[in-house]
Amino acid sequence: xxxxIRLQGRLNEIMTTVFQRNSVAEEKRSAxxxxxxxxxxxxxxxxxxxxxxxxHQSATLIQKHWRGHQGRRVYRILxxxxxxxxxxxxxxxxxxxxxxxxxxxxxxxYVFDYYSRKQYLEGLIVKNExxxxxxxESREQKDADxxxxxxxxxxxxxxxxxxxxxxxxxTEVVPGIYNSPFKPYPxxxxxxxxxxxxxxxxxxxxxxxxxxxKIIADSPPLPLTEPLPPIGQKxxxxxxxxxxxxxQRFKPFQPTLRVATSYTATEEARAAMKAKEWVMRVxxxxxxxxxxxxxxxxxxxxTTSNYGHLQYGTRFFRETAESKNISHxxxxxxVWNMFELRLVELYFDLELASVENCAET
Amino acid sequence: xxxRQVLQVFEQYQKSRTTFVQTVAExxxxxxxxxxxxxxxxxSLLRPLLLDIVPSVQQTxxxxxxRLANYNEDLAEAVVKADILxxxxxxxxxxNRFYKKAASFVLRAVAKHSPGxxxxxxxxxxxxxxxxxxxxxxxxxxxxxxxxxxxIARHNGExxxxxxxxxxxxxxxxxxxxxxxxxxxxxxxxxxxxxxxxPELAQTxxxxxxIAHLAQMVLNPDAKxxxxxxxxxxxxxxxxxxxxxxxxxxxxxxxxxxCLKDQDEYVRKNVATLxxxxxxxxxxxxxLIVNAGGVAAVVDYVxxxxxxxxxxxxxxxxxxxxxxxxxxxxVIVSKVRVTQLAITLVxxxxxxxxxxxxxxxxxxxxxxxxxxxxxxxxxxxxxxLQCYTRADASEDLQTKSKRALKNILQKCVxxxxxxxxxxxxxxxxxxxxxxxxxxVLPHDPAARRLFVTSGGLKKVQQIKAEPGSALHExxxxxxxxxPEEIVRYYSPGYSDQLLDRVEQxxxxx
Numbered sequence: 102x103x104x105x106i107r108l109q110g111r112l113n114e115i116m117t118t119v120f121q122r123n124s125v126a127e128e129k130r131s132a133x134x135x136x137x138x139x140x141x142x143x144x145x146x147x148x149x150x151x152x153x154x155x156x157h158q159s160a161t162l163i164q165k166h167w168r169g170h171q172g173r174r175v176y177r178i179l180x181x182x183x184x185x186x187x188x189x190x191x192x193x194x195x196x197x198x199x200x201x202x203x204x205x206x207x208x209x210x211y212v213f214d215y216y217s218r219k220q221y222l223e224g225l226i227v228k229n230e231x232x233x234x235x236x237x238e239s240r241e242q243k244d245a246d247x248x249x250x251x252x253x254x255x256x257x258x259x260x261x262x263x264x265x266x267x268x269x270x271x272t273e274v275v276p277g278i279y280n281s282p283f284k285p286y287p288x289x290x291x292x293x294x295x296x297x298x299x300x301x302x303x304x305x306x307x308x309x310x311x312x313x314x315k316i317i318a319d320s321p322p323l324p325l326t327e328p329l330p331p332i333g334q335k336x337x338x339x340x341x342x343x344x345x346x347x348x349q350r351f352k353p354f355q356p357t358l359r360v361a362t363s364y365t366a367t368e369e370a371r372a373a374m375k376a377k378e379w380v381m382r383v384x385x386x387x388x389x390x391x392x393x394x395x396x397x398x399x400x401x402x403x404t405t406s407n408y409g410h411l412q413y414g415t416r417f418f419r420e421t422a423e424s425k426n427i428s429h430x431x432x433x434x435x436v437w438n439m440f441e442l443r444l445v446e447l448y449f450d451l452e453l454a455s456v457e458n459c460a461e462t
Numbered sequence: 463x464x465x466r467q468v469l470q471v472f473e474q475y476q477k478s479r480t481t482f483v484q485t486v487a488e489x490x491x492x493x494x495x496x497x498x499x500x501x502x503x504x505x506s507l508l509r510p511l512l513l514d515i516v517p518s519v520q521q522t523x524x525x526x527x528x529r530l531a532n533y534n535e536d537l538a539e540a541v542v543k544a545d546i547l548x549x550x551x552x553x554x555x556x557x558n559r560f561y562k563k564a565a566s567f568v569l570r571a572v573a574k575h576s577p578g579x580x581x582x583x584x585x586x587x588x589x590x591x592x593x594x595x596x597x598x599x600x601x602x603x604x605x606x607x608x609x610x611x612x613x614i615a616r617h618n619g620e621x622x623x624x625x626x627x628x629x630x631x632x633x634x635x636x637x638x639x640x641x642x643x644x645x646x647x648x649x650x651x652x653x654x655x656x657x658x659x660x661p662e663l664a665q666t667x668x669x670x671x672x673i674a675h676l677a678q679m680v681l682n683p684d685a686k687x688x689x690x691x692x693x694x695x696x697x698x699x700x701x702x703x704x705x706x707x708x709x710x711x712x713x714x715x716x717x718x719x720x721c722l723k724d725q726d727e728y729v730r731k732n733v734a735t736l737x738x739x740x741x742x743x744x745x746x747x748x749x750l751i752v753n754a755g756g757v758a759a760v761v762d763y764v765x766x767x768x769x770x771x772x773x774x775x776x777x778x779x780x781x782x783x784x785x786x787x788x789x790x791x792x793v794i795v796s797k798v799r800v801t802q803l804a805i806t807l808v809x810x811x812x813x814x815x816x817x818x819x820x821x822x823x824x825x826x827x828x829x830x831x832x833x834x835x836x837x838x839x840x841x842x843x844x845x846x847l848q849c850y851t852r853a854d855a856s857e858d859l860q861t862k863s864k865r866a867l868k869n870i871l872q873k874c875v876x877x878x879x880x881x882x883x884x885x886x887x888x889x890x891x892x893x894x895x896x897x898x899x900x901x902v903l904p905h906d907p908a909a910r911r912l913f914v915t916s917g918g919l920k921k922v923q924q925i926k927a928e929p930g931s932a933l934h935e936x937x938x939x940x941x942x943x944x945p946e947e948i949v950r951y952y953s954p955g956y957s958d959q960l961l962d963r964v965e966q967x968x969x970x971x
């Protein structure tokens with residue numbers, strides 16, 4: 102009871118303190134509420150942020166792994182291509198090397214072989230000398246032969262003459278004309294006459310058939326002997342024809358047309374054609390239908406002036422000034438214009454008149 | 463009148479006929495008597511004697527007629543007009559060998575003058591009779607018949623064809639194989655006359671196997687025979703490649719080359735003709751000839767002979783060089799070859815030989831700069847230019863020398879030889895000479911120095927060229943190779959410029 106009385110005595114105090122506290126609390130309620138809300142907001146934000154951060158990190162991790170995977174794929178493709186290109190280049194280089202060696206060999210052997218040509222020309226010079234010498238020798242021999250023949254012929258003629266004229270020989274009693282007694286020794290003709298034997302008497306000529314000229318033989322023709330057959334034949338195996346064997350052994354190199362054509366064949370052929378045309382051309386003055394190919398463009402005088410484009414067109418072709426006319430007669434061209442105007446005027450007059458009429462009635 | 467007296471009259475007549483005919487025949491062998499004989503009417507008197515009963519009178523009358531007809535064309539025409547030929551042809555089949563010889567002689571004498579007369583001989587049916595004569599045994603008859611056939615076939619292709627159609631060719635080939643030299647000569651000449659007209663005729667002769675026999679006779683010592691043999695072979699080989707190859711396959715090379723130095727001039731000429739006809743067809747044939755040493759032999763032949771006989775040799779060298787660059791080099795390498803041709807060009811007075819020499823030089827020099835140099839070094843270019851610009855040169859010579867010049871100039875880079883051309887050449891040639899200079903001078907300092915000292919630069923400055931033309935560009939290229947002072951020094955009018963400057967110069971003090 103005492104505390105209750107005490108409490109009742111303090112009721113006012115309590116009530117004021119309570120009231121004060123409540124009022125303070127009330128005053129501070131919103132501030133504290135706000136503060137609590139702020140703290141809660143902040144905390145919620147932190148939670149959400151952490152969550153988002155976590156999500157971001159997960160996403161990044163996934164993307165990282167995925168990109169690495171894609172990149173490695175691309176890398177592998179790149180490497181494959183690069184290796185392909187490298188190998189291709191290597192093969193090209195090797196093929197070039199083979200082609201280079203083959204082309205060099207082919208040209209040097211079949212198209213232009215310098216050493217064999219040099220050898221050929223040297224051999225040709227030697228051969229020419231040999232032929233020249235042989236020809237000269239044969240000619241000299243022929244000359245000597247013909248000379249000798251002429252001498253023999255002369256000798257034979259002399260002997261023939263001597264054989265026919267043996268009566269000119271001197272005898273014991275009568276000296277011949279070539280053995281003059283006033284000369285110390287006889288003429289050489291005398292010795293020839295002495296040496297030569299007289300011609301034997303002529304044999305009877307063989308009979309010839311008059312029409313054909315054949316000689317009619319005296320005795321019948323003798324039997325001819327025939328050659329004996331060979332003794333014994335040895336059998337030898339069936340041989341290939343030597344031509345075949347030669348062909349097999351020395352088969353010539355037959356390059357295709359593609360191989361045999363030079364690389365610059367078309368250019369060379371073009372150049373050769375041009376050169377031949379120039380050589381065969383009789384008249385060297387080339388016909389030119391025009392002397393100046395490129396001429397500068399010359400614009401019309403009408404359209405160029407320093408002050409711009411001149412007035413141009415039908416509106417400016419016909420300039421009329423009626424005040425300047427000498428006479429006031431209408432030109433024939435204006436007649437139809439005037440006529441049209443008159444018609445229009447007449448029409449309007451009639452209209453007006455009819456309107457007036459209508460208005461009156 | 464007793465029988466004897468009557469017979470004596472006839473004997474006397476016969477004797478007088480015989481003497482008349484023999485004397486006329488003897489007189490007709492001298493050309494100065496023939497006019498007199500003709501005016502005396504010998505032809506009309508001899509004609510009935512052809513039908514005389516006595517064979518010797520017939521033969522001598524025929525001989526006399528033949529000699530008369532041989533002399534000139536009018537007499538031969540008179541023989542034809544007098545209708546003697548059919549009678550002759552008829553008796554050709556019947557009579558003995560002396561008559562056949564005389565009758566063939568008349569036919570030959572008539573046929574040799576002109577194609578018309580030969581045609582009239584053929585129209586009388588002489589061909590068959592002559593071909594029958596070719597089958598006789600007597601070589602004299604064969605010779606006369608072959609001679610007549612040769613003269614008939616000589617004129618043109620149709621007559622030769624008719625001779626071939628009569629079947630003469632195999633018989634002529636048989637005649638060639640006979641041992642008598644004169645018969646061989648005549649048959650070879652007849653075959654040559656047949657072959658020369660067309661490839662078909664030549665083929666017919668070749669098909670009869672003539673080439674082998676002709677080739678065998680190549681080394682015969684008789685000069686006249688060789689003339690005919692080589693003439694026949696060259697007529698065969700000139701028509702086509704196949705025929706030329708067949709002639710070559712008969713292995714005439716290198717034996718034929720020894721005949722290039724034969725003593726007889728016409729043998730040499732015919733051999734050169736044969737080699738030319740073979741060489742002109744293909745490079746392989748030319749190669750064969752070159753390998754056999756033919757070029758050296760022909761070069762010597764050209765060097766030693768004079769005048770018209772040189773022509774086949776010169777042409778052969780041109781043909782060989784024309785085929786390919788190798789062969790042209792082979793031709794150059796046969797010593798003193800080019801100089802030989804150059805000498806020919808200089809020496810010969812005749813235009814056609816000069817034209818042939820110019821053409822041959824052009825063929826040799828046109829392949830590569832080496833060839834052009836070898837030709838130019840022989841001092842050929844000024845001579846060719848002279849042939850081109852000479853007023854009295856024939857058109858053929860001018861064309862050929864111009865082409866040869868162009869051929870050589872296209873490839874010539876030997877500047878020393880081009881120098882003289884700078885001074886004399888006409889403008890179309892000058893353009894290319896300057897062009898060649900402009901190709902070489904930028905790369906060779908020694909040549910540039912020589913160019914200046916020899917006066918070439920001066921000459922080039924004096925050339926007037928239109929701007930934009932190729933000549934102008936060449937001149938610019940050349941001018942760019944030299945320092946400006948020298949170019950200005952040599953330009954025309956520079957001395958005047960200098961003198962003007964001297965006039966205007968004010969000396970100091």
